[in-house]
Amino acid sequence: MANAANQQDTSFNVNTPERLLKDNERGCTERIKRLRRISHATQPHIDMERAKIETEVYKQYEGSVSIPVLRAMVLKEYFSKKTLYLGDDELIVGEKGKDPQCSPTFPELCCHTIEDMHIMNDRKLVNFTVTQEDLELQEKVIIPYWKDRAVREHLLKAMTQEWRDCYEVGMFTEFMEQRGPGHTAGGKNFYIKGYLDYKAEIEEAIQNLDYFNDPDAYDKEQELRAMAIDCDAVCILGQRYHDLALEMAAKCEDPQRKAELEQIAANCAVVPAHKPETYWQALQMYWFTHLGVTLELNPWDAFTPGRLDQHLIPFYEKDIAAGTLDDTRALELLECLWVKLFNSPAPVKVGVTLKESGTYVDFANINSGGLKEDGSDGVNAVSYLILDCMEDMRQNQPNSNVQISKKTPEKFLRRACEIARQGWGQPAFYNTDELIQELLLAGKSIVDARNSGCSGCVETGAWGTEAYILTGYLNIPKCLELALYDGYDPMFKKQIGPHTGKAEDFKSYDELWTAFKTQLEHIIDVKMRGNLVIEKIYAEMMPAPFLSICTDDCIKKGKDYNAGGARYNTSYIQGVGIGTISDCLSAIKYNVFDEKKFTMAELIAAMNDDFKGHEIIHNLVKNKTPKYGNDDDYADSIMQTVFNEYKDYITGRPNIRGGQYHVDMLPTTCHVYFGDVMIASPNGRLAHMPLSEGISPEKGADINGPTAVIKSCSKMDHCSTGGTLLNQKFTPSALAGEEGIANLAALIRSYFAMDGHHVQFNVIDRETLIDAQKRPDEYKELIVRVAGYSDYFRNLDSKLQGEIIERTEQSFGGCGCC
């Protein structure tokens, strides 16, 4: 009917400059407001203390002890000597460096050049302060020692010319050239054991080594000895904080703070050496463990406290019953952990990796909800507190998200939707039932599968039992670019792939498909050959004994996390640009071969000219072609074929850690970089413009609303991946009122009923974003969802800002007017 429509209530949308200003005052107590203010106001800076101590240890001991022991000695020496920080108001103690917002360096992995140091200091966005003293130390001490020793050097030297060519033109990226293997999360162990308990286990394992029958017994002993040293290392850190807190308490004149310091000291007398006894100690235990994992090496995605609500609930219930904890205190302590995570910016990167991921976010990811290991609903009182904390703190770090299973109560889902509707990108929603299917398919036990979660952006893992290592992004649309130019890269003017024929000579879509398939398989092979060498280099040169303590079954096997010690060992290659590639192939199939609207030669000519002067073809491929994201089987079936080819060619191939390769479909921000290295593509995308992100449709291609997008995305077999990423942007009006929440919840449940893996929302109108681009100072606190994480809009470069603005905005009413 032709009716008049309503004016929507959008008062919940708080992304106005006035409201954002108030974000400086977030937190459930005055204490948290003060701590948060310091955390957010402090300029991130480089911290050289770790590198300095490490270099001293290496100079003294390298060659005289085994590699695992040497690695452990570095951590022990750092924790014995590092400058301690215990700030006013703090209840959870410990920093990665000397003070908040420190980013220690890891020259053993990648040694920054002096030029790198200048770049990180001078960059306009996401910069890190470097002092003159830092520069001198780097130049005189660090560089001379590490420049040829760093893993990055070994690794790049070990790669073939073919690999280097592909890498340089942006066919793929390599995760391990700057950061250690990670993407992992803790299980429940360190909430029920202390590091002295671990040490006893380790010593027992050493006793049980069978030197008569096990040829690896000596290697195992070295690894286990290293783990034992790391247990000492973290206990020393705890002891030092105990002493410091007591010392400060003795001098403190404020009776309340004095009591707090005494309690901090008491906590540090228990953890990390012994298992935590209280809710507070459990959080402190996690934080010490986090410091151990993220200072031993710089693993990707930092570390994650596992299923925090599951782990905390026994402590919470016990303390509440004893009257020693109430909800305000429980929330305040959670918020202290949030501050700690925000205090820890990502390690500073260089080169291409810097380009592909310009962010302070270190991807520590907290999942709430989901299932318990017995299969019953996992939502508890702490789950709701975590949602309150998330809403209260409104921080892009940690990346806090919810797991939704079919058993999750509607109340929890709707509370999460309420927060998502506020428009700053958190929480994202993960599908527990689908995660479990993924893990079962990849060979995990049902209990380990239920103890799982998503870390980083959307990467599924069995938490505490799996080393699931992402190895890099692969540029799928650029494989088509190679196929259209006979293996030649038209952007970099270089033969990159095999000769598969000139596009103009393809007589049918099948011939084109064969060429594309050949290029794709070739690139995957080049990437994988490199991966296997890199895995070996890490296994031998860069063991991670501390992370190995926390990951079952490294102690039992006497093997390192990086060498196959975990119960499960998976490697991933992340496919990027599925939306773009589907639309490109659809554009060719539909226009060139089915409808014969123009020839391949005409299309190639148009691409060469970036569609300038070829407006008719541009219009046809851009606006008159079936596109992925509209629940249209023509385009969606192409997506399925490409996805299956990519997945089948990778899945099941062996890695060197005794596990297998699988695929993820997520980009972080790499779709921007991958687009930048490409000429115009057959779907009308212009040269250098970003590719589609995650499994979302190409920007502007989806014109039938969110249900059609979700239907298209569901045609991918998510269960055979280790994670997919779907972004949806809504206008505030589309989610207004109780009904808006109910519909959003139903949309999520529907996607998850169809085995969708993950969905996240940006709820913000286009005008606001455009305004924020023009007046960044007035939108300092504006956080948007980027890929599997959120970031401050002002910290994104203009290309990525534009990309987020252009993502299709879903705003639908009954008659196209509401």
Place this chain on the structure above:
Amino acid sequence: METPLVFNIQKYSIHDGDGIRTTIFFKGCPLRCQWCHNPESQRFEKELILHRHKCTACGMCVKKCPNGANEIADGKLVFHRDRCTACGRCIDWCMTETREIAGKEYTVDELLKEAKKDLPFYEQSGGGVTLSGGEVMAVHDMDFVAELCRRLKREGISVFIDTSGFAPYEHFERVLPYVDAFLYDIKSIDPDEHRADVGVDNTLILANLIRLARDGAKLYLRLPIVEGKNDETEHIVQLMDFLRENHIEPFRINLLPYHDIGKGKYAGLDRPYDEESMRVPPKERMEELKTMFEAHGFHNIKIGG
């Protein structure tokens, strides 16, 4: 008989009934509401909508039109609507998305297929399909509509019908067994005002409403509120009296404030739009009307769809 035309299938429709719905808009309406924001819904025939502001006068449509409906004069497009048969041949070749055809034939099977695409969403949200218009109850081929309703119902899909009520009651009787609820419009209780604003008498509309209520139909009343046209307190009070006297107990009443978003479409169809006489009712007035209904014992009053 003529197959009814559909001018839009709206997915994720969240303001036309419960939950997440797909709304199928049928083309053609016997009413001519002055505030109608979907003028392309009014005529029963296909027609071409021209988004003139997008046109760059490139001339592609001139080449593609078999009837000479387009010409370029002084660097501008001149469109001869009288020559246009809405064949759509120009659409694919228009470079700037200036052109759009309103009205497309579908079979019942095809509509069913489209409607079933979003089944998972209906199931999770308590949604379904809404048939709207134009005026779906006034299409020439009621067999088509009744068959569509019957088959939707058989698929377990909830069916809502959005109607002005201006159609023979026999049409309603044919779909009653399959329809879960009617979104029923009342434009004005006053016959003179109704004739002046809408172009037809409201006797049939009110009589049908009474009969639907007696036949046990679930009713969502929808009242467009246009300042300067139908928002006088006196008429609202009369309407409430009418509902009570006739024992009509709507499940919900939606008060829909007028807006002028459809204005541009009139130009695209070369039709006049009388914007002078209509105004958007202030928020306070809408709240006042809502309170008025509540004071008279009506529940579940909502401003907006």
